[in-house]
Amino acid sequence: CSALSIANANTVKIGTEATFAPFEFTNEKSEIIGFDIDIIKAIAAEEGFDVEIVNMPFDALVPSVLTSQLEGAIAGVTITEERAQRVNFSDPYYKSGISAVIRKEDVSKYPSFDSLKSSRLCAQIGTTGANAAQKISGNVGTYNTVPEAIMELKTKGCEAVLNDRPVNLYFLRTKNDDSVVEIKELLNGEDYGIMVSKKNPELLKQINDGLDKIRKNGKFAEIHKKWFNV
Ligand code: GLN
Structure with missing residues (x-):
């Protein structure tokens, strides 16, 4: 004992x-x-x-x-x-920041965070991405995980997923999924x-x-x- x-x-x-x-x-x-x-x-x-x-x-x-x-x-x-x-x-x-993932067909429609201000956004619950989405449009669907939020984006339940950029980049690099892309704008200044x-x-x-x-x-x-x- x-x-x-x-x-x-x-x-x-x-x-x-x-x-x-x-x-x-x-x-x-x-x-x-x-x-x-x-x-x-x-x-x-x-x-x-x-x-x-x-x-x-x-x-x-x-x-x-x-x-x-x-x-x-x-x-x-x-x-x-x-x-x-x-x-x-x-x-x-670790230095991080927020980026948005959108459907590839919407690249010209959503060049910036500002262009998403009347859109429904998705994020992981309780995250800084969810807070950022709240500030941008106030119309936010929250999910337990980022993969669930991305799924919702792909089935058109929302227009963008706000999430930590290194995780978005890793997803885009490893998943071989060319139906989604990242917008060019970034919200920097987060530290883990x-x-x-x-x-x-x-x-x-x-x-x-x-x-x-x-x-x-x-x-x-x-x-x-x-x-x-x-
Ligand atoms: N960095 C973000 C936050 O702290 C997201 C973290 C996460 O989803 N694991 O809110």
Whole structure:
């Protein structure tokens, strides 16, 4: 019993939402893989703890960290003031922004975000993409996952999907689906952070220290190259 509790004491529960390639998604064997997963595991290895990855809906992550069902979460989560009132964020680890995916036949109709202001838009629930869509048209359908939102776009349930650009680019590059394209305009200025319970400042420090170490020893760059090929 004591051996078990010592092992458990070293395992940190980290939430994610695994339909957000290349940050977190599942392979053919249903294993959760991706940039974020490698990053948190590399940090944990540096800092001497184990990670248990827990998959759940995106909009359940902040509440789960807040109520200590999770000790933290890594899910391409943008650092926002609103979230930072409820959970702590690590130092920023990835620069992101929002882009819109539209049907290819609509490229000339929707050259910009402004041209979408009277359109129904789609996004993943609880995301900065959903907030941006709310500001642009206020007519927003929200879905549990981005793939579901894209499906809705393709069946003409909405005119654009607002989502994080690196995820849109990865989708367009890997899915061989030429029925959808990205508009040229971008909303930049988002930073991803790892969420940590405010009740666990020691874990926040370990994660920031580990992040700093993997930046300095080249591991971060290696993981970045593996998933983004640059
Ligand atoms: N970065 C966006 C947000 O934090 C989307 C994250 C996601 O869908 N995994 O809201």
